[in-house]
Structure formats: C-alpha cells, structure tokens
Amino acid sequence: MPITTVLADLDDLEQLSLGTFDVVLWHNVLAYVAETQRALHNLVRVVSPGGLLPIAVSNAHAEPLRFALEGHDLAEALRWARERPHARPGITFPGHTMRLHDRGDLERWLVDDDLAAP
Numbered sequence: 001m002p003i004t005t006v007l008a009d010l011d012d013l014e015q016l017s018l019g020t021f022d023v024v025l026w027h028n029v030l031a032y033v034a035e036t037q038r039a040l041h042n043l044v045r046v047v048s049p050g051g052l053l054p055i056a057v058s059n060a061h062a063e064p065l066r067f068a069l070e071g072h073d074l075a076e077a078l079r080w081a082r083e084r085p086h087a088r089p090g091i092t093f094p095g096h097t098m099r100l101h102d103r104g105d106l107e108r109w110l111v112d113d114d115l116a117a118p
Contacts, residue, residue, distance in 0.1 A: 006021075010029075010033065010039055010042065013042040013043065013045075013046055014042055016046050017046075018045055018046070019045075019046070019047065019048040019049060019051070020046045020048070021046055021047055021048060021051060022047075022048050022051045022052070023047075023051060023052045023053075023054075024043055024046060024047050024051070024052075024053050025054055026043055026053065026054070026055045026056070027054070027055070027056040028056055028057070028058060028092075030055065030057045030058070030099070030101060030106075031057065031058040031090075031098045031099045031100065031101070032090070032093060032096060032098065032099075036109055037109060037112070040109055040110065040115055041115065043055075044115045055106060057101040057102070057103075057105070057106055058098060058099070058100045058101060059100070059101075059102065060084065060086060060100035060101060060102045061102055063080045063085075063088065063100060064077040064078070064080040064081040065077070067080055085100070086099060086100050086101070087099050087100060088100065
C-alpha cells in the first residue's frame with residue numbers, strides 16, 4: 001500500500017478537496033493556532049469518511065508537574081495547580097505564547113462546531 005505524505009500550512013487545507021486524506025496527524029500544533037475553530041473545521045473536512053484525525057494538545061494539567069520536576073520549583077508548581085493558567089511562553093517557538101488545553105477544551109470545540117464523530 002503506497003503512502004503519500006504532505007507537509008502543508010493550515011491555510012493550504014482550504015484549497016484541498018473534501019476527504020483528501022485517510023489520516024491527518026496534528027500533534028502539538030493547536031497551542032500555536034489563533035483560529036482554533038477554523039483550523040479544526042479545515043482539518044476535519046480533508047479527512048476521508050472513516051479516516052483518522054489524531055490530535056495531541058499541550059496538556060494544561062501537566063504544567064504543575066513540569067515546574068516541580070524540571071524546574072525544582074514547588075512554589076511555582078503549586079501556583080500553577082491552584083490558578084490553572086491557560087498560556088505560557090513557548091519553549092519550542094521562543095517569543096510565541098503557547099496556549100495550554102485539556103481534553104475538555106478539545107471535545108467542546110469539536111461538539112460546538114458539530115465536528116465530533118458520532
């Protein structure tokens with residue numbers, strides 16, 4: 001079975017036909033996308049019927065653990081656990097804000113835009 005890979009900008013997806021791909025991987029991109037609903041809509045529309053769209057998001061619940069283990073900063077870890085901020089400075093892309101999400105956010109966006117699989 002031949003495999004074709006395509007590296008594309010999010011804006012390029014609007015130019016593609018419905019159901020173009022059997023699998024679309026979208027891992028750790030959502031944190032940097034300004035128009036979440038538009039992005040999800042375009043991703044869903046290019047996945048073929050019965051296709052897969054695995055989405056990995058930056059885990060808001062993991063941030064306190066990151067501060068405790070990586071930074072050895074228990075006070076900051078406790079602050080994050082208590083306040084639950086939904087953004088932090090980006091590590092992968094310095095100078096950019098990284099938005100943090102959880103499963104509930106993703107489910108809400110998919111349901112709100114009627115994009116969730118039945």
